Amino acid sequence: MADVIRCEAVGLQYVRGDGPEVLHDLSFGVPEGGFRWLLGPSGAGKTSLLRLLYLAVRPSRGRLEILGTEIAGVKRRALPGLRRRIGVVFQDFRLLAHLSAFDNVALPLRIAGRPEGQIRADVTEMLRWVGLSAKTASRPPELSGGEQQRVAIARAVIARPDLLVADEPTGNLDEAQAERLMQLLQEMNRLGTTVLVATHNEGLVRRHPARTLRLSHGRLIADGGVG
Amino acid sequence: MAELAELRDRRSARLRPGGFDDLGLRRALGDRLLPLLVAAMTFLAALALTGFVAAAALARHWREGAESALTVQVPQPGGPADQGTRRERVLAILRGTPGIAQARALSDEALSDLLRPWLGSEAQSLALPLPAVVEVHLSGDGPDLRALAQRLTQAVPGTLVESHGVWVARLSTLARSLQACAGLALLVVAAVAASVVAVATRAGLAARREAIGIVHSLGATDGYIAGRFARRATLLAFLGSALGALTALPVLLGLADLAAPFAGLQGIAEPPNGVWAWLAALPLPLWLALPGLPLAAGAIGWLTAQATVRRWLRRLS
Known part of the structure; x- marks a missing residue:
């Protein structure tokens, strides 16, 4: 089975040339339909790795392949199409405060130019799935942290991405909501989406054992094991 | 029940507001300052255009006079x-x-x-x-x-x-110079209008930096984001310019009235009988060019916003 993510000696510098390297010589692969926990202490480079994976930055060196496309050499105009196949749950949600929960979730579909009728049906169903049917017209500032996180998750999965990356998706959720989210992610994974979740929640990892990538000081110190 | 229905309607309207504004540009590119500045530019452009048309008419008049x-x-x-x-x-x-x-x-x-x-x-x-x-x-x-x-x-x-030869040559040169000056004034006004749109667009980009980053990360192309800005800038520039052209119209009609005796006309007749004569005091080329000003302003708005946003977006990966 082809790898959805393939890293070979990948390094990342935010400032090209003299800047410090925040990721060093990362080499790993995640096959299609795979599930990975991304673990490591704060400052280990988890968010930087996720930024590479959702194409916010390009690697400074090495070879990074996402969804079969080599990222370093790909033309800039090819990236938006690739990004639409990647769902992202940001640690800070990154919702648009002036839009309703409905419009926030609908955003990826509208950007992709889907018909409005289909958008309405899909978004309504998705908001029902994450338990926010009663909050469709609410704007993010009117929602609790947990509700905002669920909107962010709904937005990440609404377009049925091939790859889903999530940065601390349970950070603002209580245990019950975190479990519900895990069921959602596992359901996506069962349907074929490759999932990579960065978390500090060791309890969650223990309850949902899966292969783990462990980072420390920008280096991959473990790729394997379960939980 | 009525309250429930009203609530449902209100919620439905909020779900899909007319003209989906994902980048929040209605606030970032406000509908006050930019249209007013473009209106002022258009007023000046209308005056310059009048100068251009008048100089062209004078040149033609003198050229015809030169036949004798x-x-x-x-x-x-x-x-x-x-x-x-x-x-x-x-x-x-x-x-x-x-x-x-x-x-x-x-x-x-x-x-x-x-x-x-x-x-x-x-x-x-x-x-x-x-x-x-x-x-x-x-x-x-x-x-x-x-x-x-x-x-x-x-x-x-x-x-x-x-x-007449020497004088006609001198007057023709004068008329051509006046035309060139009026044309230059039009170009300067267009350049200033483009600068105003560019500054407003850059301010909008700075204000909506985070929203742009979000839609960019969700797969929006440069064309999608630039199109959002361009649509807003075009609308504001067009409306501002239409306001400026309408404001300039009575001034131009007044000038045409003052110039009428020199053109062999009888001056402005009193409405209602002379309303058409009053409007006809303005030369046809100006009637054709005036509606072109809002269209030109809209085009300047669109092109400037597209160029400004696309250049800015290059900093994103």
């Missing part, structure tokens, strides 16, 4: 001379001179038209001793003007020969 490259004035035209009146003698000499295609004495009405700007429409009733004016059209290089003038003065003393 020579004017001969005959004081006391009815006085006696060899073989008839002084006027007839001058005409006979002119028609018999090689290099002259045509010599025609202006009628009293044509003379009155010429003098109307200075003496009013009742010039003939003032009993002024007006000279006869003979329009002379030359052929080829024309005759030796100095020798012709000498012959005419000897035959009919007091006759004045005036060549």
Whole structure:
């Protein structure tokens, strides 16, 4: 089975040339339909790795392949199409405060130019799935942290991405909501989406054992094991 | 029940507001300052355009006048001379001179038209001793003007020969210069309008930096984001420009009214009977060009916003 993510000696510098390297010589692969926990202490480079994976930055060196496309050499105009196949749950949600929960979730579909009728049906169903049917017209500032996180998750999965990356998706959720989210992610994974979740929640990892990538000081110190 | 239905309607309206504004540009590119600045630019452009059209009309008027490259004035035209009146003698000499295609004495009405700007429409009733004016059209290089003038003065003393050539050339140059200045003013106004749109767009980009980053990360293309800005900038520039053009219209009609006597018109007639005459005081090219100003402003808004946003987006991966 082809790898959805393939890293070979990948390094990342935010400032090209003299800047410090925040990721060093990362080499790993995640096959299609795979599930990975991304673990490591704060400052280990988890968010930087996720930024590479959702194409916010390009690697400074090495070879990074996402969804079969080599990222370093790909033309800039090819990236938006690739990004639409990647769902992202940001640690800070990154919702648009002036839009309703409905419009926030609908955003990826509208950007992709889907018909409005289909958008309405899909978004309504998705908001029902994450338990926010009663909050469709609410704007993010009117929602609790947990509700905002669920909107962010709904937005990440609404377009049925091939790859889903999530940065601390349970950070603002209580245990019950975190479990519900895990069921959602596992359901996506069962349907074929490759999932990579960065978390500090060791309890969650223990309850949902899966292969783990462990980072420390920008280096991959473990790729394997379960939980 | 009614309250429930109202709540449902309100919620539905909030779900899909008209003109989905994902980047929040209605606030970032406000509907006050930019349209007002574009309105002011358009007002200036309308004045410059009027100058351009007026200079073109003057140049054409003078060029047409230059076809009669020579004017001969005959004081006391009815006085006696060899073989008839002084006027007839001058005409006979002119028609018999090689290099002259045509010599025609202006009628009293044509003379009155010429003098109307200075003496009013009742010039003939003032009993002024007006000279006869003979329009002379030359052929080829024309005759030796100095020798012709000498012959005419000897035959009919007091006759004045005036060549238009030099003055027409000078006036044409002046008109062309005025046209060029007006054209330059139009270009400057367009450049300033583009700068105003660019500054407003950059301010909008700075204000909506985070939202742009979000839609970019969700797979929005540069064209999608630039299109959002361009649509807003086009709308604001078009509306502002339409306001400016409408504001300029009465001013231009007033100027046309002031210029009407010099163009041989009777000035503005009083509405309601003369409303069409009032509007017709403005030359046709201006009527065609004025609606073009909002369209041009919209185009400037679209192009400037597209270029500004696309250049800015290059910093994102």
